[in-house]
Amino acid sequence: MDELIFEAASRASDYLAGLESRRVAPTPEAVERLKLIDIPLQDAPLKPLDVLRELDEIASPATVASAGGRYFGFVIGGSLPAALAANLLAGAWDQNAVLQVASPAASALEEISRKWLLSLLGLPGGSGVGFVTGATMANFTGLAAARHALLERQGWDVEARGLFGAPPITVVVGDEVHVSLLKALSLLGLGRERVVRVPVDGQGRMRPDALPNLSASTILCLQAGNVNTGAFDPSAEIIPVARQAGAWVHVDGAFGLWALACPSCSKLAEGIEQADSLATDAHKWLNVPYDNGLAFVREPMHLRAAMSASAAYLIEVGQREPNHYVPEMSRRARGVEIWAALRSLGRSGLADLVERNCHQARRFAEVFRLAGYEVLNQVVLNQVLVSFGDPARTREVIRRVQEDGTCWCGGTEWQGRTAMRISVSSWATSDADVERCLEAILRVAKG
Numbered sequence: 001m002d003e004l005i006f007e008a009a010s011r012a013s014d015y016l017a018g019l020e021s022r023r024v025a026p027t028p029e030a031v032e033r034l035k036l037i038d039i040p041l042q043d044a045p046l047k048p049l050d051v052l053r054e055l056d057e058i059a060s061p062a063t064v065a066s067a068g069g070r071y072f073g074f075v076i077g078g079s080l081p082a083a084l085a086a087n088l089l090a091g092a093w094d095q096n097a098v099l100q101v102a103s104p105a106a107s108a109l110e111e112i113s114r115k116w117l118l119s120l121l122g123l124p125g126g127s128g129v130g131f132v133t134g135a136t137m138a139n140f141t142g143l144a145a146a147r148h149a150l151l152e153r154q155g156w157d158v159e160a161r162g163l164f165g166a167p168p169i170t171v172v173v174g175d176e177v178h179v180s181l182l183k184a185l186s187l188l189g190l191g192r193e194r195v196v197r198v199p200v201d202g203q204g205r206m207r208p209d210a211l212p213n214l215s216a217s218t219i220l221c222l223q224a225g226n227v228n229t230g231a232f233d234p235s236a237e238i239i240p241v242a243r244q245a246g247a248w249v250h251v252d253g254a255f256g257l258w259a260l261a262c263p264s265c266s267k268l269a270e271g272i273e274q275a276d277s278l279a280t281d282a283h284k285w286l287n288v289p290y291d292n293g294l295a296f297v298r299e300p301m302h303l304r305a306a307m308s309a310s311a312a313y314l315i316e317v318g319q320r321e322p323n324h325y326v327p328e329m330s331r332r333a334r335g336v337e338i339w340a341a342l343r344s345l346g347r348s349g350l351a352d353l354v355e356r357n358c359h360q361a362r363r364f365a366e367v368f369r370l371a372g373y374e375v376l377n378q379v380v381l382n383q384v385l386v387s388f389g390d391p392a393r394t395r396e397v398i399r400r401v402q403e404d405g406t407c408w409c410g411g412t413e414w415q416g417r418t419a420m421r422i423s424v425s426s427w428a429t430s431d432a433d434v435e436r437c438l439e440a441i442l443r444v445a446k447g
């Protein structure tokens with residue numbers, strides 16, 4: 001066993017060391033070689049060391065180097081060294097974070113992380129926190145609590161009776177709502193097309209003057225960090241109006257919520273702490289390994305009511321039974337990595353991480369503008385949208401940047417314009433990486 005674990009650690013270490021010099025996207029040849037393991041399953045067992053060697057030799061070269069500092073696609077984030085190391089140790093633990101009795105350590109690490117997170121983000125200290133797979137499930141979890149609360153007020157037990165014949169709920173979203181929130185609504189039986197969409201401004205922010213009438217049977221979904229522009233809905237203006245009307249306010253802050261941890265950007269999220277539920281990803285800007293998301297609910301009783309399940313054999317002993325806060329029963333002990341990330345960063349480390357990435361995003365924008373390219377968004381956070389000319393030209397530059405391999409940036413359509421997206425969200429991105437990638441992008445764009 002020792003030899004195997006050391007071999008795995010050594011191969012992982014070599015992989016990480018190689019990130020600096022390798023291209024970001026795998027070569028077509030490396031992807032082609034994946035076919036070598038696409039074989040019928042053999043009959044006899046294989047030695048674990050041989051399995052590991054095969055996996056590393058064939059699959060490692062076909063990975064995308066998103067753990068390195070030159071990946072700017074989607075909003076991916078990296079893995080902080082302490083979080084990755086904790087993930088390796090937790091793999092050995094193989095804990096089931098279903099119940100405290102199944103893993104006192106998992107339950108305690110979640111509870112400690114819950115308290116640290118609420119304090120760090122300035123959210124109400126009594127909030128319930130669910131450790132889920134990502135923002136999609138965090139949105140689902142927060143919205144399930146909302147559905148419970150709104151229908152309970154009207155004397156309807158939605159967990160028991162479902163939505164058949166239930167009093168109607170109106171869901172209000174901004175026109176630039178993230179598709180994952182719509183997916184969560186569809187899973188909850190609230191319907192992705194039944195929503196009322198509020199017009200947005202040129203940055204994708206919900207327009208407060210265009211809000212419909214809200215009531216005690218409304219779920220209002222705000223966004224903290226648009227996936228393209230990084231813009232925030234104006235919570236400070238909207239949430240008091242919604243609360244006055246008795247509406248439930250849910251915030252999708254998949255990456256933007258982390259602005260709350262950074263004094264120089266927290267103004268963007270002003271007022272957000274008044275929300276009833278919030279969703280974020282830890283695998284994005286907290287830089288813990290996949291998969292890791294967080295659902296916050298101000299009044300935990302609604303979350304527990306929406307998520308609880310009980311059976312005689314499920315022994316409940318503790319203050320925190322992890323399964324009371326999430327859709328799953330058995331699951332990975334995700335709090336381990338969150339605890340390790342927070343413990344290693346501290347408050348100032350997290351603020352520095354967010355601040356540094358925002359600064360790097362501004363540097364990208366500045367150099368693009370100086371080179372004569374149009375930056376389509378106000379770079380308020382870590383997202384940059386740049387156009388290299390007409391749509392075909394911009395798409396061609398994106399294709400060639402990806403092919404070049406120095407960095408990886410994706411494309412998008414933003415309010416009718418084609419753009420390259422740059423999302424800076426990793427601790428591993430150094431200022432030198434930014435300059436190296438700028439040089440490569442401008443070289444490709446001019447070529």
Ligand SMILES: Cc1ncc(COP(=O)(O)O)c(C=O)c1O
Binds near residue numbers: 074137226252253254
């Ligand atoms: C605003 C927003 N919400 C939700 C999500 C979905 O996150 P996940 O893929 O982690 O479920 C994303 C992903 O980028 C996002 O940007």
